[in-house]
Amino acid sequence: MDLILEGTKKAFWLLFSFDPEVLNILLLSLRVSATATLISLLIGITGGVAIALYRFRGRAVVVSLINTGMGLPPVVVGLFVTIFLWRNGPLGFLGILYTPMAIIIAQAVIATPIVMGITLAAIQHLPEKLRLQILALGATRTQMVWILIKEAKLPLLAAVMAGFGGVISEVGASMMVGGNIKGYTRVLTTATVMETSRGNFDMAIALGIILLLFAYFINLILTQIQQREGLR
């Protein structure tokens, strides 16, 4: 058990001594995952609202695809993003494989169905008549959509948490499309995998604890907003 104790001590030492390497890894993780979450929010909320409000042919198929997508295995996403970005792949000309941008894309692919699925459920869960009431208040379609999103803000906050939580802790895709390049595409999860495989358990534990702490604090903040809103 010395291992865990040592690791924990090292984690706090690394964190509070602002070790430049750890700090870089942490900041990159946050930047990449936050950007990916933001992209997934834009696409996911827009798509989720649209699918919730409109009836079209094949809607049931689309909805089941989204629901399946909520549990996309990161490794599979990593595989397909790699193929797309590969030198000879369809998007190979972009030359972004093994860059932070590639990780952002892969993580956005993972988080988008999660955000879209939760948004869809949240909007559909609002009373049917609420939409009529908003229109009856003289709202344009855009105003109506905006008001509906505001009405569903609590479940949407859950979508943010689920999306962010999903991507910051994901390792498969980041490893495959980012390549774990030191100082460039090395994020918390890929670094943890590497240190573990090298037998540097203290460093691995340290990184793991930092990851947990950050996931915890970000969720804590969002949960507090959500609970405060919910109680009003």
Place this chain on the structure above:
Amino acid sequence: MDEGWRARMDRMGSVPILEIRKLKVKKGAVTILNVPSFQIEEGEILSLIGPNGSGKTTLLQTLFFLLNPFQGEVFFRGKKVGLDYPVLDYRRKLALVFQEPLLFDTSVFNNVASGLKIRGIKREEIERRVEENLKRFGIEHLRDRFSKTLSGGEAQRVSLARAFAIQPDLLLLDEPFASLDPPTRESLIEDFASILQQTRTTVILATHDRLEALRLSHRLAVIKDGEILQTGPPEEVVNRPIDEWVASFVGTETILKGRVIRKEGGTFLVSVEGHEIEVVGEAMLGERVILCIRPETVTLSISTAKETTSARNLFIGRIEGIQPMGFYQKVQLYCGFPLVAYVTRPSMENLSLKVGKEVWASFKATSIHVIRQKEREKPIE
């Protein structure tokens, strides 16, 4: 409630605020609403009464252009909506209140302000109008409360205040009091009636409660199966229903079928299950008629002396049932034909009425409404 609007209308002689022509709404192959023509005048309070599922909600939502598509035309102040008048602008002249308050998840102030914010009205003006309407509905103290924490009655007041804040030209209400408990409902209807008198808002109120309708409106429109069967001032609809169904819906407890067997001057005699009932009015000999006798026009007594009453129709009957009806007791009699009377509590005690007792029932020949067979047939279009 307000007798002045008719006089004002006559002076103005203007176009109706809203007019519907050849309105039809279909659900699949079934026509769920069919209104060939219908209008409402400025300042008028019209109650749309009918049972659940009769098409009241469909009519209101169609008027709001919330149900698409539909056939027919809607004219707002003489202009065709969707053609001479953009739908959004038209909608912004109207307000709609549902049975459920449907408040937004924010403060009472923001809820009442929502229609105004949507219209992009200036802050100071929003502030002023919200305060005015909070006061109007007696909910100033709830200004900063969150909608989730309100009781049903409070929430419905907020919903009404939100509609009034818009200062609509036409207010549509879909059973706004139906889900409130009786005391809450009473006080809200009372406040609402006086607010309507102050604001002189034009209103279409959909309700299945005829008492509510009678209390608030200038005019009634009876709707059933998507068709408006009769419109007219409340007294007219209640006292002279166009057919059996309307008669029963507006609370005519006694509806008797019979045949005209004799005519004498302005009156005629109708044979109902072998009993002769005298009626004042027009009818042809041998014609089949339906007699409507309102329960409040039937007098009960234990005396047999015919001279004690001026009514020619006097029958002895056995009390079959007594039910409390608010301020009245509903007494069901059988006089060879069924007859219902409303009796006040003091009279109940004076006459010591109970089930099984025989009493004399009388009603005037003038207080019977006659539905003639030919009036019931709808004109062929």
